[in-house]
Amino acid sequence: xxxxxxxxxxxxxxxxxxxxxxxxxxxxxxxxxxxxxxxxxxxxxxxxxxxxxxxxxxxxxxxxxxxxxxxxxxxxxxxxxxxxxxxxxxxxxxxxxxxxxxxxxxxxxxxxxxxxxxxxxxxxxxxxxxxxxxxxxxxxxxxxxxxxxxxxxxxxxxxxxxxxxxxxxxxxxxxxxxxxxxxxxxxxxxxxxxxxxxxxxxxxxxxxxxxxxxxxxxxxxxxxxxxxxxxxxxxxxxxxxxxxxxxxxxxxxxxxxxxxxxxxxxxxxxxxxxxxxxxxxxxxxxxxxxxxxxxxxxxxxxxxxxxxxxxxxxxxxxxxxxxxxxxxxxxxxx
Amino acid sequence: xxxxxxxxxxxxxxxxxxxxxxxxxxxxxxxxxxxxxxxxxxxxxxxxxxxxxxxxxxxxxxxxxxxxxxxxxxxxxxxxxxxxxxxxxxxxxxxxxxxxxxxxxxxxxxxxxxxxxxxxxxxxxxxxxxxxxxxxxxxxxxxxxxxxxxxxxxxxxxxxxxxxxxxxxxxxxxxxxxxxxxxxxxxxxxxxxxxxxxxxxxxxxxxxxxxxxxxxxxxxxxxxxxxxxxxxxxxxxxxxxxxxxxxxxxxxxxxxxxxxxxxxxxxxxxxxxxxxxxxxxxxxxxxxxxxxxxx
Numbered sequence: 001x002x003x004x005x006x007x008x009x010x011x012x013x014x015x016x017x018x019x020x021x022x023x024x025x026x027x028x029x030x031x032x033x034x035x036x037x038x039x040x041x042x043x044x045x046x047x048x049x050x051x052x053x054x055x056x057x058x059x060x061x062x063x064x065x066x067x068x069x070x071x072x073x074x075x076x077x078x079x080x081x082x083x084x085x086x087x088x089x090x091x092x093x094x095x096x097x098x099x100x101x102x103x104x105x106x107x108x109x110x111x112x113x114x115x116x117x118x119x120x121x122x123x124x125x126x127x128x129x130x131x132x133x134x135x136x137x138x139x140x141x142x143x144x145x146x147x148x149x150x151x152x153x154x155x156x157x158x159x160x161x162x163x164x165x166x167x168x169x170x171x172x173x174x175x176x177x178x179x180x181x182x183x184x185x186x187x188x189x190x191x192x193x194x195x196x197x198x199x200x201x202x203x204x205x206x207x208x209x210x211x212x213x214x215x216x217x218x219x220x221x222x223x224x225x226x227x228x229x230x231x232x233x234x235x236x237x238x239x240x241x242x243x244x245x246x247x248x249x250x251x252x253x254x255x256x257x258x259x260x261x262x263x264x265x266x267x268x269x270x271x272x273x274x275x276x277x278x279x280x281x282x283x284x285x286x287x288x289x290x291x292x293x294x295x296x297x298x299x300x301x302x303x304x305x306x307x308x309x310x311x312x313x314x315x316x317x318x319x320x321x322x323x324x325x326x327x328x329x330x331x332x333x334x
Numbered sequence: 335x336x337x338x339x340x341x342x343x344x345x346x347x348x349x350x351x352x353x354x355x356x357x358x359x360x361x362x363x364x365x366x367x368x369x370x371x372x373x374x375x376x377x378x379x380x381x382x383x384x385x386x387x388x389x390x391x392x393x394x395x396x397x398x399x400x401x402x403x404x405x406x407x408x409x410x411x412x413x414x415x416x417x418x419x420x421x422x423x424x425x426x427x428x429x430x431x432x433x434x435x436x437x438x439x440x441x442x443x444x445x446x447x448x449x450x451x452x453x454x455x456x457x458x459x460x461x462x463x464x465x466x467x468x469x470x471x472x473x474x475x476x477x478x479x480x481x482x483x484x485x486x487x488x489x490x491x492x493x494x495x496x497x498x499x500x501x502x503x504x505x506x507x508x509x510x511x512x513x514x515x516x517x518x519x520x521x522x523x524x525x526x527x528x529x530x531x532x533x534x535x536x537x538x539x540x541x542x543x544x545x546x547x548x549x550x551x552x553x554x555x556x557x558x559x560x561x562x563x564x565x566x567x568x569x570x571x572x573x574x575x576x577x578x579x580x581x582x583x584x585x586x587x588x589x590x591x592x593x594x595x596x597x598x599x600x601x602x603x604x605x606x607x608x609x610x611x612x613x614x615x616x617x618x619x620x621x622x623x624x625x626x627x628x629x
Binding site: 131158159160161163164165166168169170172173175176189192193196197200201202219222223225 | 336337340341344345347348453454455456459466468473475544547548549550554555557558589590591593594598599601602
């Protein structure tokens with residue numbers, strides 16, 4: 001489900017790279033394999049790509065749990081890996097050959113908070129998060145740290161469990177505490193219900209809701225309706241991002257595939273170009289170590305998601321875009 | 335005070351759906367001595383049927399509730415035909431019915447996933463019900479009042495039916511003893527059909543109510559409520575209809591208060607823990623009779 005758009009974007013990038021002869025005589029060949037979101041299958045595929053196909057770089061895997069299982073194989077073999085849809089904490093800690101172009105929550109959220117601070121007078125916060133979901137729990141800790149860093153007092157932290165549909169008790173408590181901002185560590189469906197029930201309980205528009213990157217989905221609007229308006233989230237990219245490079249990418253993608261790319265496609269497209277750029281600087285394809293070093297040295301690469309550099313821990317450094325839910329879609333917050 | 339009253343409103347809304355769900359669950363237990371693990375699946379299907387009426391067929395909610403009532407009732411009767419009836423004929427142990435009903439539940443969830451998908455969906459906003467009253471800072475929504483009204487109405491109608499009608503007397507006789515019922519010329523089979531129909535119908539309506547109240551319908555919604563329903567049944571006293579009503583409301587309030595005044599992280603731990611404490615004091619549940627007295 002996450003993989004197809006990335007495959008599309010990468011194939012488009014490879015065709016462009018080969019046609020433009022940006023690597024001179026070097027031709028890029030993409031080998032795509034479907035792991036069916038199965039860990040064992042992903043491990044098999046990594047072994048096959050490394051040992052039989054002798055690839056120089058692996059782009060993937062699509063889910064963080066798969067990457068945690070398979071990336072150590074690439075690390076041990078010295079094959080660089082760039083993920084484009086893993087946002088869980090700790091992916092690049094697997095080793096110095098593991099990169100990603102998908103910024104995790106701790107890179108996106110501070111930007112959202114900074115925007116909210118500029119626009120609204122925020123002094124007191126409440127947090128509400130899914131306690132039995134690994135991604136949401138780590139989002140909660142990231143949010144907490146960012147709030148502390150900004151000197152915002154957290155009045156209370158409330159939790160819910162996966163599958164909960166009634167958030168009224170937590171929201172009544174939050175309403176009584178009177179925060180200026182409520183930070184949600186929740187997926188799209190839960191975020192939608194929380195927003196809806198919050199407005200039902202009379203938590204007014206003067207209270208700002210900030211969400212996790214994982215809350216970005218059209219599902220949010222189907223479930224929350226107008227209650228979603230004003231909800232702020234962070235993302236690395238959105239289809240309307242007005243850079244010429246991005247506009248060209250979106251137009252070409254729509255022409256080739258008939259629909260708009262998603263954020264993972266955009267991040268995968270950039271990953272493919274980052275590899276090509278690294279190979280161009282190295283000038284040969286038989287030295288994975290040199291290619292890794294060249295990827296690691298990526299600074300201010302201009303991609304479709306904007307300028308990207310890799311940090312010392314191989315995390316993407318990008319300018320987070322703050323998006324606001326407005327009239328049924330996410331638009332850049334102004 | 336405002337917060338206390340708001341939490342009470344929250345607790346009663348939640349509890350009313352628990353109660354309507356648990357009444358059917360406890361009836362099947364009390365009358366037929368069966369633990370029907372597929373009761374949550376009827377609840378979920380009721381929610382989807384109600385949704386299909388409102389969203390796809392454009393029917394008013396006043397027709398969607400009866401539609402869910404009838405459909406879920408019939409679906410529940412199919413359990414009796416497919417599982418529990420044949421097992422009773424073979425005088426099989428009741429654990430077998432429990433496992434068979436689990437299989438039925440899984441099948442119905444899988445079917446719902448295939449037909450409706452796994453995403454959470456919602457009821458469209460009903461204009462008339464989206465209003466609210468505010469008294470001293472406490473918000474009560476028209477929808478909450480309507481839901482509470484439907485719940486009380488159904489519970490009242492059921493109590494009347496059980497006490498004052500022929501069918502009710504038959505159900506109570508079978509609950510007392512199937513053998514005595516047979517001797518009195520009451521068909522256990524027909525009574526079982528009636529019990530399954532009523533129980534399923536109530537669960538289906540509870541599904542619609544919960545879907546409306548919390549804006550969320552999914553194939554998995556029956557699984558959470560099954561556990562709550564089981565708790566309510568035990569809290570109220572196995573087989574006791576008034577016990578399930580009161581137990582449902584009580585569990586709703588306990589859950590909301592444990593979030594409101596203790597910690598949301600321990601919502602279920604406190605809810606189930608308190609139920610345990612109550613049962614230590616009164617082992618047969620609020621309204622329950624001891625096993626010996628029931629036999």
